[in-house]
Amino acid sequence: MRGHEALRAAEVTVLDKPMMSRWLAPALACLAVSVLAGCTSEKGQGAGSSSAPGRDGTVALLLKENKTTRWEAFDRPYFTEKWKSLCPGCKLIYSNAEQDSAKQQAQAEAALTNGAKVLVITPVDSEAAVAIVARAKAQKVPVIAYDALIMNADIDYFVSFQNEKVGELQGQALLKKLTADGTADKGKVVWINGSPTDNNARQFKKGAHTALDGKVSVGREYDTPDWSPDKAQQEMEQAITALGKDNIVGVYAANDGTAGGAIAAMKSAGFATLPPVTGQDAELAAIQRIISGEQYMTVYKAIKPEAEAAAELAYALLKGERPSVPDVVNNGQKDVPARLLTSIAVTRDNIMDTVVKDGFYKLSDICAAQYASACAAAHLQ
Structure with a gap:
């Protein structure tokens, strides 16, 4: 699924705070030297871009359902608040699958299409989500399993409870x-x-x-x-x-x-x-x-430290870092670095x-x- 079709299927919300200086200066520079340089005003692309890992970028938070109060009332706002504090210039793509595995896959595809560089996902189906991980890995996008483990998949981190x-x-x-x-x-x-x-x-x-x-x-x-x-x-x-x-x-x-x-x-x-x-x-x-x-x-x-830990790991991955975490969980394919709370x-x-x-x-x-x-x-x- 690509382009506007993926967007329509995924019901994606994008939170962003672009600043005028991020596009105006490059745009004027491009205008002045367009014949010679052929640069673009899109953030992070073309010659002369000032984009730096960790200063901007996109992460996707994909939660599994909204029948249980915690996901919309606590996990989403806690993660969002921490993410904005870590990277004010970054984007957050948010989706809730409403307990529909196929819908979650469409949301993940749309997030990748729209430039997500890290996926944080609470799977609807711990085994069906393997396809989401495979698609992300094909695009060199790391995946954090949040709260529920994704089985038999090459995920990068797991954040949850014991x-x-x-x-x-x-x-x-x-x-x-x-x-x-x-x-x-x-x-x-x-x-x-x-x-x-x-x-x-x-x-x-x-x-x-x-x-x-x-x-x-x-x-x-x-x-x-x-x-x-x-x-x-x-x-x-x-x-x-x-x-x-x-x-x-x-x-x-x-x-x-x-x-x-x-x-x-x-x-x-x-x-x-x-x-x-x-x-x-x-x-x-x-x-x-x-x-x-x-x-x-x-x-x-305690959902707040769980959500904040996931946001911190996502930010580190966005910057190209691989932080150490205290725990490990085997998901059937590998020993996954994990942060497990009590x-x-x-x-x-x-x-x-x-x-x-x-x-x-x-x-x-x-x-x-x-x-x-x-x-x-x-x-x-």
Whole structure:
């Protein structure tokens, strides 16, 4: 896909701050010596260009979906802000694939057509994105896998969290709660994993099984296409029908969206008391559910340092540098240099010390409207 066709398919947003001096002086110089020099006024091309690596250039940020709050509310603005501070004269091409792998490929092709010199991508499909990497590499464009690993591909860096550890945190928290309640061996746990095409979901699942296998009885287990809360709700409804609501003692939900779906199903089914439910991403709605007692825990991942680390690596690659990073992850093809951050399990007991202390949310936002009384009962102030 090329030219205007790629642009139309990709729904690309370009952020740029060109300065008059960048094109006016070269344009006048070209006008004066055009017969002899044949130069052009396009930035970075032709004889006499003053362009220098790291002072200008284009990077593309390609995120996978917008159903989960974090991508548009946190990852995109954090990355954009850091990128602008690092390279005010650079361009940022931004696209969101809305959980469509084919759309993401078209967006990547359009970004390359429009001059992207680095791709930062959260893949919709961790294996299908191999084609995007191959296309970028053919044009000598480095690729950073952001938050989710691209499998069996020649990527340059990986920036994320210790994803198996995330699943372990969820499983350990659920087991701790079930043990404290005396219900660990009294019924079944319903297991609602993330998308089967997302390598992160596989790692969360593996970590959770490490923490829970042999310690609880799994009643039903599902992989949830597209991480869809609606599909998670349907899966939970199926589990309730199969197991009976009185036989469900806990729910492992891989993220806050699937947790919300599971909770909606249980409330509709008339659960007198909701069993403990896990989550991930520390979405505002999830924090409020934790305050009100509907959800037991979530996993807080500090997105700002993750996004900033990705922007810093992209800028270094734009300058032709290859910075060292502390970690390494094998993606099936190679050992990929990686920057892996740590996560924190959040329950009602440490909301103030995590998401509020870090400025992720204001207490006034968490305790708004119908959650004010729950916040007061939890002594949040």
